[in-house]
Amino acid sequence: MNLGRSLHRQQGSELVEFAISATVLFILLFGIIEFSVALFDKATLTNATREGAREGILFRTGERALVDMATTEDPVIEQAINDYAEAFLISLGGPADLEVNIQRNDRNGNDNFDAGDDLTVSVDYPYQFLVLPGFLVGLGDVLTLSSTTVMRAE
Template sequence: MQQTVLLPPQLRRQHKYNKIACIPMFITGSDKMKKFIHRCTNREDGQAMVEFALSLPIILILLCGIIDFGWVGFNMLTLQNVTREGVRSGIVVSDVVSNNAKVSQRIRDMAPDYVKDSVEIYITYSDPVNFKSGDITVVTKYRLKTITPFSGIFTKNGEFALEAECTMKMS
């Protein structure tokens, strides 16, 4: 003989989805009652938290890498552009001393504020005696600090060494 059991309100609140429409109000037989109670109490609520905790460091490292390498790419392009501008201003000057000063000043004027003071500028000529007949080469170097702390783990002193070089024919 089967008996009909009305679930107490405590069991209804323990259901995984907490919807009364999903919970049967009458269960026939004691085996079905045991299965229902087992299903209600056998939850996996902590699983999502554990998965999130395991994947969060990987996601953060990827995100920091994307941010820092975008920052490095932007600054590398900026350094190449200011080096090219310095060389362009240096190909039309009359003497070496004023040419070097003009090239250095042009690079510092074009560079962003955070680069101006710490950029290293090296100017060389392919023919030092008759410099107007050769080429001018300008090399700029800059040590760029990382933005995020995770990328600093993979670099020396948390800095990227950027270098740009440009050579043009003197006119």
Template sequence: MCKTRISRSEDGAAAVEFALVLPVLLLLILGLIEFSLVFNSQISLTNAAREGARVMAIQNDPAVARAATINAAPSVNPAVTAGEITIVPADCRAGDTVTVTIDYTADLLTGFFGDELGLRGQGVMLCGG
């Protein structure tokens, strides 16, 4: 059986290569985690805005539509507030369209890509049910 022996000059080469690659690998993994969390928040905001627009189109009550919007995004942390929700127009007449917009500031986990990121979820429905 033939054994290959690494010469003394190459003993630490694997450790040096690992030390050079490790920061890039960690940055990629943390970026993937950060992107996944932000993408999940974006989908939740868009679905919540769509739900708020649906409730406004059916019930024509901005307070109920805001409550439905907030309740439709339970996984968003910190929670959506009524001040982040815009409903246009405030009176939904049959044949018009109502737009519910959520302007949300997401806190980023790692801080490598900034502290916050502005997200917007929007839903549009035809009034009158």
């Protein structure tokens, strides 16, 4: 009789143990997926800045005055970055909202972008978590991913 009473008291304990361990397991699983997507997006941003910098350092004939770069070459660089990001970023909220910053270092001081001058392309991307913020308090809804590429003009 004592054995029957003991088994009756333990009914449902497996369900409680499963609920506790499954919660931890699912948080861990979704955390792995979430941070894997964030790392993939970080690598994609790095490649996007490289594509933009490659576009900006290509040799072009004629004078390339630094004052004209914002209207002539910067849109081409930004378009290359946006095209790459649109093709490869995992952004479930629609098109990526990228903040692109382009700077040039005139090494010889002639106010032209010549061979040997540096081009710096930076991108900031507000990565929005897919699942985790609803489960874990303190992470916030947005993580800013950044990438910077510096290349020397040809």
